[in-house]
Amino acid sequence: MTTEALNRRAVVSTLLNNRDDLLVVTGLGSPAYDVMAAGDHDQNYYLWAAMGSAAMIGLGIATAQPRRKVLVITGDGEMLMGTGSLATIAVKKPDNLTIAILDNGHYGETGMQLSHAGQGIELHRIAEACGFDSTLAISQMSDVESLRDRIYSEPGLRFATIKVDPANQPRVLPPRDGVHVKNRFRHSLGFGTI
Amino acid sequence: MPKTQTQPHSGAPAEDQSSWQEQIYPILKSSGIKHIAYVPDAGHAKSIESACADPEMQSVVLTTEEEGLGYLAGAWLGGDRGALLLQSSGVGNCINTLALQACARFPLLMLVTMRGDWAEFNPWQNPMGQQTEKVLNMMGVLTWRADQPEQVAPLLKGAATMAFDGDTACALILGQQLIGAKEWVQ
Numbered sequence: 001m002t003t004e005a006l007n008r009r010a011v012v013s014t015l016l017n018n019r020d021d022l023l024v025v026t027g028l029g030s031p032a033y034d035v036m037a038a039g040d041h042d043q044n045y046y047l048w049a050a051m052g053s054a055a056m057i058g059l060g061i062a063t064a065q066p067r068r069k070v071l072v073i074t075g076d077g078e079m080l081m082g083t084g085s086l087a088t089i090a091v092k093k094p095d096n097l098t099i100a101i102l103d104n105g106h107y108g109e110t111g112m113q114l115s116h117a118g119q120g121i122e123l124h125r126i127a128e129a130c131g132f133d134s135t136l137a138i139s140q141m142s143d144v145e146s147l148r149d150r151i152y153s154e155p156g157l158r159f160a161t162i163k164v165d166p167a168n169q170p171r172v173l174p175p176r177d178g179v180h181v182k183n184r185f186r187h188s189l190g191f192g193t194i
Numbered sequence: 195m196p197k198t199q200t201q202p203h204s205g206a207p208a209e210d211q212s213s214w215q216e217q218i219y220p221i222l223k224s225s226g227i228k229h230i231a232y233v234p235d236a237g238h239a240k241s242i243e244s245a246c247a248d249p250e251m252q253s254v255v256l257t258t259e260e261e262g263l264g265y266l267a268g269a270w271l272g273g274d275r276g277a278l279l280l281q282s283s284g285v286g287n288c289i290n291t292l293a294l295q296a297c298a299r300f301p302l303l304m305l306v307t308m309r310g311d312w313a314e315f316n317p318w319q320n321p322m323g324q325q326t327e328k329v330l331n332m333m334g335v336l337t338w339r340a341d342q343p344e345q346v347a348p349l350l351k352g353a354a355t356m357a358f359d360g361d362t363a364c365a366l367i368l369g370q371q372l373i374g375a376k377e378w379v380q
Contacts, residue, residue: 023272025268045271047294048297049290049293049294049297050263050264050290050291050293050294051290052260052264052291053260053261053263053264053267053291053294054264055264056261056262056263056264056265056268057264057265057267057268057271058268059254059264059265059268060229060264060265060266060267060268060269060270060271060272060276061268061269061271061272062268062272063229063252063254063265063268063269063272063274064228064229064268064269064270064271064272064273064274065272065273068272082261082264084256084257084258084261085257085261085264087257088254088255088256088257088261088265091255092254178294178297178298178299179297179298179299181298182270182271182298182299182300185271186270186271186273189271189272189273190273191273194359194360194361
């Protein structure tokens with residue numbers, strides 16, 4: 001018996017349900033559209049380039065804002081491009097950071113070519129080898145729900161690979177004005193512009 | 195002497211060599227910097243040592259330089275200033291990621307120690323070293339170059355001002371004439 005692959009939009013909506021004061025970073029492409037589809041928010045930072053940087057931006061926010069919880073939502077391809085950052089993050093070991101990978105095993109934005117994750121590379125095991133407090137491979141919605149609850153209720157450095165259906169969803173485009181999104185995010189935390 | 199040690203450029207007194215290196219960290223601190231992201235380099239050894247020993251400083255050792263661009267953008271989103279210490283070879287690793295600074299106008303302060311610049315024994319350093327400043331300029335990063343010890347402090351202060359008061363990507367280039375030729379013979 002096979003379980004039905006998770007719908008990425010439902011996964012992201014679940015993670016962001018009653019998001020409270022969660023700070024969110026997205027990788028470029030589908031994860032940004034998924035987070036936007038769940039509702040634009042001043043405390044979202046969407047990437048449109050700099051592939052491989054989402055996790056490090058999350059580390060920077062988590063370090064500068066140690067009392068806030070930070071969630072990075074990105075794809076397997078984006079995380080693969082910044083795999084070394086898992087070592088950097090594990091050495092720094094913030095207790096307020098979760099990296100959630102929407103793993104469809106493909107490069108969805110460029111024509112659905114198989115990614116390394118789609119050919120057997122298990123990203124959460126790389127995070128585990130680096131020493132993350134908690135590493136998960138998730139394929140059921142009930143586990144997404146319990147991850148969501150732990151993000152909000154328990155400190156820790158977490159990494160979760162969430163297996164999702166590779167089908168592309170309709171694009172819901174976040175703002176492309178990086179200066180606007182940056183200043184909006186900072187303003188929501190009480191910081192001004194130059 | 196171990197291979198990682200450097201010698202002062204010809205004619206410079208030893209205290210000048212140490213003084214520019216000792217000036218950097220206090221200037222970073224007085225510029226309000228709370229995060230130092232770095233890839234280790236002998237030319238940055240003093241600043242790295244000071245950062246790691248400072249409980250008020252977040253020190254982040256990177257596996258590759260472009261990680262620092264993301265990290266410092268995140269720190270700025272969270273309200274903090276930071277600087278990236280790297281070698282000229284690492285500038286090459288940063289090229290595509292510099293879109294982050296260009297498109298979102300994140301402030302950036304880089305300190306780049308040069309190789310392949312002057313008196314370089316290892317020609318494999320030359321291709322990147324000879325293009326480092328041009329590549330930074332092509333990606334929208336403003337650059338200033340220090341080849342004499344007395345240039346370091348004013349150029350660093352000016353770069354920090356333009357980075358954090360102007361949302362600008364800035365790099366201070368620390369030339370090999372300043373750092374000294376790397377000594378390869380024991």
